Amino acid sequence: MGGVGEAPMEITWFGHANFRxxxxxxxxxxxxxxxxxxxxxxxxxxxxxxxxxxVTHDHHDHIGQTLELAIKHxxxxxxxxxxxxxxxxxxxxxxxxxxxxxxxxxTRLGLDIKMVQAMHSSVHxxxxxxxxxxxxxxCVYNSGDTGLFGDMELFGKFHDIDVAMLxxxxxxxxxxxxxxxxxxxxxxxxxxxxxxGTWGILDQNTKALAEQLALVAPxxxxxxxxxxxxxxx
Numbered sequence: 001m002g003g004v005g006e007a008p009m010e011i012t013w014f015g016h017a018n019f020r021x022x023x024x025x026x027x028x029x030x031x032x033x034x035x036x037x038x039x040x041x042x043x044x045x046x047x048x049x050x051x052x053x054x055v056t057h058d059h060h061d062h063i064g065q066t067l068e069l070a071i072k073h074x075x076x077x078x079x080x081x082x083x084x085x086x087x088x089x090x091x092x093x094x095x096x097x098x099x100x101x102x103x104x105x106x107t108r109l110g111l112d113i114k115m116v117q118a119m120h121s122s123v124h125x126x127x128x129x130x131x132x133x134x135x136x137x138x139c140v141y142n143s144g145d146t147g148l149f150g151d152m153e154l155f156g157k158f159h160d161i162d163v164a165m166l167x168x169x170x171x172x173x174x175x176x177x178x179x180x181x182x183x184x185x186x187x188x189x190x191x192x193x194x195x196x197g198t199w200g201i202l203d204q205n206t207k208a209l210a211e212q213l214a215l216v217a218p219x220x221x222x223x224x225x226x227x228x229x230x231x232x233x
Contacts, residue, residue, distance in 0.1 A: 009138055009233045011163075013225040015039025016198045017062055019142070019165065020050075023134045024110025028052040029075075030130070030142050030165075033064030039198055041228035044069060052108055054130050055079035056144025057122035058086065061198075070096050078106060078113055082125030102128060110135050116155060118146035120173070131159055138162050138233060141186065145195060148178040156187040163223070163233065164188040167195030168209050169202030176203060180212035183220040190223045 009023040016037050019030045027049045034044035044065040050073040053066050063083070067090055070077050074096070077087060081099035088094050100106055105114040112133040120127035129143040141155060142165040155161065164186050167173035173195050174182065183191050191213070196203045206224050213220055225231055 009134055009140070010230045011140075011192070011225065011233065012230045013192070013194070013227055014041065015227045017056075017145070017167070017194045018064065019194070021132070021140070023132075023138070026052045026109035026111055028054065028109075028111070028132075029069065030054045031056055031062040031064060031144070032066055032069055033061045035065060037061070037064070037198065039227055047073075049073070050075045052111075053077045054113065054132075054142070055083055056118065056129060056142065057120060057127035058083050058124050059122065059145070062145065067092055076108060078108065078115075078130075080115070080122070080125035080128055083122075086124050102126065114159075116141075117149075117151070118144045119149050120145040120147070131155065131161070133159070141165065141188065142194075143167065143182075145173045148174050148182055150185070152182050153185040156185060161186050161188040163190045163192055164220075165192045165194050168193045168206065169196040169198075171201050176206070176208035177212045180209060180216050180220075183213065183217035188220055190221045192223050192225055 012020040017031045018033045021028045034040045050069050076096050078098040084097040084099035100115050102117050114131040116129045118127040118129045132140045139159050139161050140163045141161050166179045168176045168179045
């Protein structure tokens with residue numbers, strides 16, 4: 001394996017909106033929802049490596065086991081400032097909290113992490129997405145829970161997005177048609193669908209997404225991850 005910046009990025013989906021990324025020096029979790037997640041293939045207590053956690057918003061199916069994993073692994077948590085303050089009150093060591101806000105960028109473990117807006121709700125602060133760029137320039141956008149909004153086009157103008165992780169479940173987020181249109185705005189090379197199939201009120205497959213991509217974003221490849229199976233970019 002090569003040095004920092006030469007290794008590929010590995011992405012594992014733990015169901016719903018729970019992802020692990022391994023890139024540069026980071027083993028990073030995004031929205032680590034394990035307890036109550038019927039799709040999760042592992043117990044959070046069995047996670048043996050984690051040094052960074054990103055939280056898009058603090059609904060229970062996203063903030064999940066952030067606090068437990070951060071304390072166990074001494075992992076920094078990057079989230080909206082208000083969410084960090086709430087986590088500190090709940091027991092997160094203050095030195096592990098990395099508060100930020102929309103438009104800001106922090107660099108952690110070789111990754112540039114920009115916080116961008118999302119159209120959703122949150123108990124504390126505002127919902128957000130993250131645009132993550134590794135030392136090679138590989139760029140991943142995780143939208144968090146969101147509806148479709150036109151300013152996604154600006155993300156594609158400011159960033160060369162290789163992979164967009166977008167919700168397709170409907171009801172609480174974009175559906176497949178809107179996610180496909182988001183890809184046309186983002187000009188992303190691949191889409192990893194998330195926030196689908198977890199419960200019966202969400203869309204149960206990605207067939208509609210594939211059909212809509214062919215219509216409005218034929219240049220975007222559908223990358224459907226199997227739960228618990230790492231994919232290398």
